[in-house]
Amino acid sequence: MPQGARRTLGQVGLVVVLAAVVAWFLSVAAERHGFFDLEVYHGALTYWVHDGGEIYDYLKPRSKYGFTYPPFAALVMLPMAYLSWHVAILVSVTLSVLASAVVIWWLLDPVAVRAGWTRWFTLAVALCLAAAFEPMRETVNFGQVNMLLLFLVAVDLLWLAPRGSRWLGVGIGLATAIKLTPGIFLVYLLVTGRWRAAATATAVAGGATLLAAALFPDASREYWTQAFWNTDRVGELAFISNQSLQGVVARLDPGHPSTLLWLLLVAGTVLVWARRSRAAVAAGDEPTGFALTGVVMCLVSPVTWVHHLVWLIPALILLVDNAMAAPAGGRRRRGLLAFAAVAYLVLISRLVWHWERGFDGVDGFVFSNFYVWISLALLLALPIRRPAPTPTPDSTASPTADSVAVDPADVPQLGKGERGASTGQRHRIGRLLAVR
Structure with missing residues (x-):
């Protein structure tokens, strides 16, 4: 058997063993939450759409927990009201896994390339390790939306920002309209001087909120005047x-x-x-x-x-x-x-x-x-x-994947002056x- 084939076979075996170990670990260590938060979303949307109630009046039976997200989140989740409970679980888990795989790939693939690791093997090992990570398994077991929000922000900062895209800020704006806490990334754009991107994020978040208010005026009024301020929820x-x-x-x-x-x-x-x-x-x-x-x-x-x-x-x-x-x-x-x-x-x-x-x-x-x-x-x-420091003329070291020679004239804003550099620069x- 060729050496490359033996290596691939060995990597497949390692991934299978690691996946089995993680599965065993989850069976003995992971808490079973029965998709509690997803049940809140599904129940609130069903109560709102099919039973004629107000979404923020709903409380999960035998609990004090109800829908706590802004009205735009209710709009985004609205299709859930037309799904059966088990299909809703399948959709939630699938979207979380796909979003996690993409974000981890964007972050980890450059490491694999520089280190010479097999790329599919690196991603497979990382996903197994992510499955054992308590915040990740809690996100999946609760049916939470965390990885979907992380994905929206990552689209902006890991995909659009390196390309100097004019659409930078859209993902942050949508994530903020769905759940308020990602709004810290809008502040990040301001702190780092990306005024246009911050304006885009603000406009998208504001536009999404106004759209939800126009479609669901009663729910929006209740959220912003009552539910938002009720910390007991x-x-x-x-x-x-x-x-x-x-x-x-x-x-x-x-x-x-x-x-x-x-x-x-x-x-x-x-x-x-x-x-x-x-x-x-x-x-x-x-x-x-x-x-x-x-x-x-x-x-x-x-x-x-x-x-x-x-x-x-x-x-x-x-x-x-x-x-x-x-x-x-x-x-x-x-x-x-x-x-x-x-x-x-x-x-x-x-x-x-x-x-x-x-x-x-x-x-x-x-x-x-x-x-x-x-x-x-x-x-x-x-x-x-x-x-990386610019090599001296007598340097014999060749550039590596992490060290590329750069003409100092091409980087005039490094040092104290970087605060005034434009986004494009x-x-x-x-x-x-x-x-x-």
């Missing part, structure tokens, strides 16, 4: 699944969480994020800006359930990316791979849930908030891919430097 802030800064503060004093402390923590976190995201875009490293913004969204949102932490996936992949770009066997590569491995293993372990019934004491503070500490570490330590610089 979301859940307890101190609940262990709330792995945001607000969750940390609430668990310090569940009865009287300090709003001032939370605001101070949010302000400091946003300042760090703004500085680092600007630096990433100035260096032409859009994927890192995208990843940092996903991380900060999880930190500053008042409620970040564990399933929302799928927004950490880009940062974890980029840790591996930066590790593989570092010299083989070096301390940097080992450190980044260890960081990625520890973060991943903790985020498949359900560690925080061991403190669900009590989070007092030092151990309770440390371990009940452990996913928050991982998010903060990613925000502070995720590397920004810097432009930043994208051109990124392509010249072959950052990705």
Whole structure:
């Protein structure tokens, strides 16, 4: 048998074994949520469309949970009212898997190319690992929309932004109209000086919201005047699944969480994020800006359930990316791979849930908030891919996939002046430097 065929056969065998191990792990470790959130969506839409009720009046039987998304989300999900329950499950799982595969491919394929890994094998291994990732399995088991929103934002920042597309901002606008938290990416466009893209995102989000208001005036009125302000519909802030800064503060004093402390923590976190995201875009490293913004969204949102932490996936992949770009066997590569491995293993372990019934004491503070500490570490330590130094005339080193010689005259805005660079210049610089 030719060597290439033996290699392919071995890779297929490894993927099959890994998939079997992950399937076993899910059977013993994954919580069964019975597509709880999907049942809320399906029930609310059915009640609205077929029973003549108001969508925001619906509560899932024997619970206090109802439809919490803006009216445009109800418009997007409207076809669900005409699907049977089992077909709705099939559609939800299929869309989440496809969206996950595309986003992971966009982030991981450049790593595979540079490292010389077989591309299909890399994606297959990554998808198996993603299936074991607690936020991902929670997203699927709840029937949540997280990966679809992540996909919409990724279309903008991983597909359109590197091409300098005039449509940059459409995906962010749609995601924000469906669920408000991705609106942080609109702020990201402003912070990094993409005024036209920010205007596009604002116009799309506003237009989608107005469209829903025109089609469903009663539902829109109820949402924006009542349901939006009713925080009881979301859940307890101190609940262990709330792995945001607000969750940390609430668990310090569940009865009287300090709003001032939370605001101070949010302000400091946003300042760090703004500085680092600007630096990433100035260096032409859009994927890192995208990843940092996903991380900060999880930190500053008042409620970040564990399933929302799928927004950490880009940062974890980029840790591996930066590790593989570092010299083989070096301390940097080992450190980044260890960081990625520890973060991943903790985020498949359900560690925080061991403190669900009590989070007092030092151990309770440390371990009940452990996913928050991982998010903060990613925000502070995720590397920004810097432009490679221009080789000296007597240099004999040949350029690598991560190091491309660039005429300094072609990159006039690097350094202090990068803040004034136009969008087109930043994208051109990124392509010249072959950052990705």
